[in-house]
Amino acid sequence: MVNMKLLYCGYNGFGQCPTTRASTLPQLTEFPVTGVKEVSLAWSCMVVLTDSGVRVSGFVGGEPHQLKQLTLPDAQQPQQRHVLVTVPSGDCWKFCIKNSSWRRLDHFTRVERELKHEDSGADPIVRVCCGSTFDVALSESGRAFVLPSPIYHPGVRVTQVACGNEHCLLLTETGQVFSWGIGSRGQLGHGGLENEQEIARQVDSLAGLHVMLVAAGGWHSSAVTECSDLYTWGWNQSGQLGFCTGKNTVRAKQEQTAGPKKLKTEYTDDVTILSTPLPVIWPLEQEVNVKDVGCGSRHTIALLDDGTVWGCGWNAYGQLGMSPERVPSTWKITRIELPDGNSGVVTGIECGAWSTVVFLA
Template structure:
């Protein structure tokens, strides 16, 4: 009898879970990757995963947005009646299909199919009140349901990413817009707070267009068209993936804000995916998983709780999709199921049969 194999994908999540942010129907922490079997993902393909301070967002290939975890600040986008959820909930207020989503500490962002940016969760509102003094804060900083973000003009957004109290948007033209708190130089400017999107000077990235960007609580990672990767912002847990002396010696024209200056991390060149947690990061380079930064909860996956200051290989996983929360990490890994024997093979078993973990079956 002929045997056929089918490649399927599974969502794994691990780390802190006190609000149900792993979406596994419970609130117990997980120290190792654990399979998520939510009914909301049945017969759906996951396209994007991201994690916030106590919540997670999942985007399916149909453009549907799901969220779980804490909703104390409206960061799930499902209104005020839900305080938290260990189950994935649909964000029904977004009427248009979503193409990009991001989870901040206490806020969330999304890009619709038409290129509009939406923001919800009140995590930036207190920062805005202090910084803006007598001036009113824009409505997108104080909404518990998805609210349009103004300030991009006629540009179409392509993707968004979020920090603890800042936001980043990449346009189709390869431009970066940033807004929110700049306490650690994460907005690459000398201004302490930006209430609306502000364009990043492309010269800070050697004049190259940006093709990808992600953000931690207080740091940003961007990749340019040539595959170069730049980091800037806070780096005392190793989250910039480079020695402190590099940023400390960087020349700057922004007053004394040396942390504002993007610096290249050569070991991440040509990465196919990069994601940030609060103060740690994951990347896929050459089909392998790398991690670095804050590691108190073991979210760097190296079996320790010591901070990782340079990108380090995480063994035994060959992911196709990765995501991070404040203190947890997620990876979608491919397996093949034999349709006649109902057997499952891991990537490691299949490496003897293929030259690349991305080969289709």
């Protein structure tokens, strides 16, 4: 994304969007920075990469309602406690939000078995992603590194990583999806609630599909396939999987077996946990082509190829771009209207835990 402007909605309790002191923004509001290239969202702050460098807004240096310019450029991913930044040399730096200090990360633990700490200098870091309890870095050659514990995955080239609160997704150059971490809400997509803390395991239900991109929410996951279909799985307490009630709804039903508890799906009136990926059903079963997807703590946002933006799930802070009094949550994938006067073309989306950003060209 190059030279975009962005619109923000959702939780604003720390002044992530500095144009207003309102703690809740139920309507997409323009962020006062131009030349936006990329954005990453955390619960308490937002990191914006622009033509002139990196800015952090929100809770920074122990104070809310801050908007500070950082000195290191390029891609970034914020966590609640720190921001990871990669620079053109391939180095990765950590910015501590609490005291505004920098530290260079010299060594990484490779996400493969039997390999210890190694210098990343020969293989530059090009992307970083933060979860609640771990950070993942992606190198130029397609290797994935996790801090601090090594996780094994087969020798495949990784092109994207996505971190949830307690799980991580890996997307390979061949369109395969691997996951690891905590599976207590079905977010790993392996058909059960078991954890995968030693091995990154392939999501078999997506094996026959060429996946183009993935997103990880708090305890749910999503994937967009080569055919532009959107698949979701995991926790659905607030409707974040986008399944309507009635005959088109799938619920994960727990049954006791001789071994660990397994899950199966059946048609019913509600969805609590879905541990196997299923395609999202759109209103009136219309044909759509999904271009991008983002996941928050309990909401999901999708961008279609016609430029329309859709969302579902929890809306307590207006993260779906709707009034939370009118729509506290929605289990049905619903179109999000842009504010009047915004005639730009939507080119991308990002989700924070309780917030959403829309990019306009």
